[in-house]
Amino acid sequence: MTTTVDLVPGVVTTREAIAATYGCGTFQGIEPAAEAGMVFVYSDPSAGEEYGYTFDGRAEDDEFGPLYLYTGAGANGDQKPSGRNGSLLTAADKGREIHLFVAHGKVAGSGAMRQRYIGQMVLDPIKQYDVRRGPGKDGVMRDVLVFRFRPAPGTTPAWTEADRLPAAPASDYEITEPAMDVPEPVALPAQSGAKVKDTEQHSTAETTADIPAGQRKVLRREGELVKAFVAHLTAAGHATHSFQIAIKGEPGALTPDLYDATDHVLYEAKGQTTRANVRMAIGQLADYRRHIPNKEGLRVAVLLPGEPTADVQDLLAAEGVALVYQTEDGFVGWPIAFNES
Missing domain, CATH: 2.30.280 (PUA domain-like)
Known part of the structure; x- marks a missing residue:
């Protein structure tokens, strides 16, 4: 039966x-x-x-x-x-x-x-x-x-509760x-x-x-921004990748947007230039950089689709975070000066 x-x-x-x-x-x-x-x-x-x-x-x-x-x-x-x-x-x-x-x-x-x-x-x-x-x-x-x-x-x-994502047994990272x-x-x-x-x-x-259509457009813009910047770096002869960072005792993984291996710079991209988005990027970079191998001399930068306000730029400078943003002609703020770390 x-x-x-x-x-x-x-x-x-x-x-x-x-x-x-x-x-x-x-x-x-x-x-x-x-x-x-x-x-x-x-x-x-x-x-x-x-x-x-x-x-x-x-x-x-x-x-x-x-x-x-x-x-x-x-x-x-x-x-x-x-x-x-x-x-x-x-x-x-x-x-x-x-x-x-x-x-x-x-x-x-x-x-x-x-x-x-x-x-x-x-x-x-x-x-x-x-x-x-x-x-x-x-x-x-x-x-x-x-x-x-x-x-x-x-x-x-x-x-x-048994269906929760299990915690990582050990801290580790993979290049992606x-x-x-x-x-x-x-x-x-x-x-x-x-x-x-x-x-x-x-x-x-x-x-x-x-999920609002506006938010979909923002995240799509973020993906397009990373894609364009990777193409820009590749054309300049730079090697790029990212990381998958497992943290012992925590579920999931940290996944930075982009790492420029040639210049030793970690980027976090955002689809909007608002203060809230930039503040989030600053916090993410502060978390990521703690777990990146070869932290000596590592610089961090926020990648944006346009120029933020002057005060937001001052915030980034005060936190030691470089700014790169896209224009019709390319990317302003790149290459990053070594004294911006």
Whole structure:
């Protein structure tokens, strides 16, 4: 007798029961169900621990609300935004819902994992994924796609404290490429097909924030700014990269925007020239520089899309932070003088 799975946040089921109900596979972490108009995502933080890292879990809420991180498909080599990973990126365009499950112990008398349904998700409309560095199943370091899920509108996720992103076991860093991807904003899909139902035991008032279009434009401008500046530095013969910095006892990682290895300068980019944005950049740089290898002689700078006010420029000078901003002709403030550290 086939068991029908009703997608109610908090329900515990199996991959086999989900496959029998919705017509998807049972073996991969990302399982599209085309006829049902769904993509099923199975998160198992313990799987990553076998390789020496864990990127899966509920991250700290930000100004836009709850956030869940999920490691993409691909056991060895750099993960690509195609194949099963691509099924997440194209879900909105194809009108498919994304449904998130988390491993919930083994089925009695079997090696199969039970699955706890968290709820319907959408990819973050500003930034769909981060690129992280981690070992593959073969032990070789590679790029890993870490998808950024938000609860779909009207969804009350059934996550618990156990679903929190685990803390890093030790402080460490990896050299990464600068964040230069500038994807088009993704529209939030309307809910269709299987309905997501709330239950009394998961009635916490928690919904995903409606991320303003203005903020999307600001972060897109920031990405374009970093991309243009990297091209500028590359044309000048400079080597650039960034860092993924794990802090012992803390979840997630610090990820500076850009490091100019040739001039030993760390940059933090912002999509606006406001005082609030510059103050945030100053704080981020102060935090990052503590963990950068070879701190001797390291200089820090804020990268902006235009010239800030005179008083904001005075603030940066008082804090020993250089300023580089973009104009129609290039970048003012670069190269950075050595006496600005």
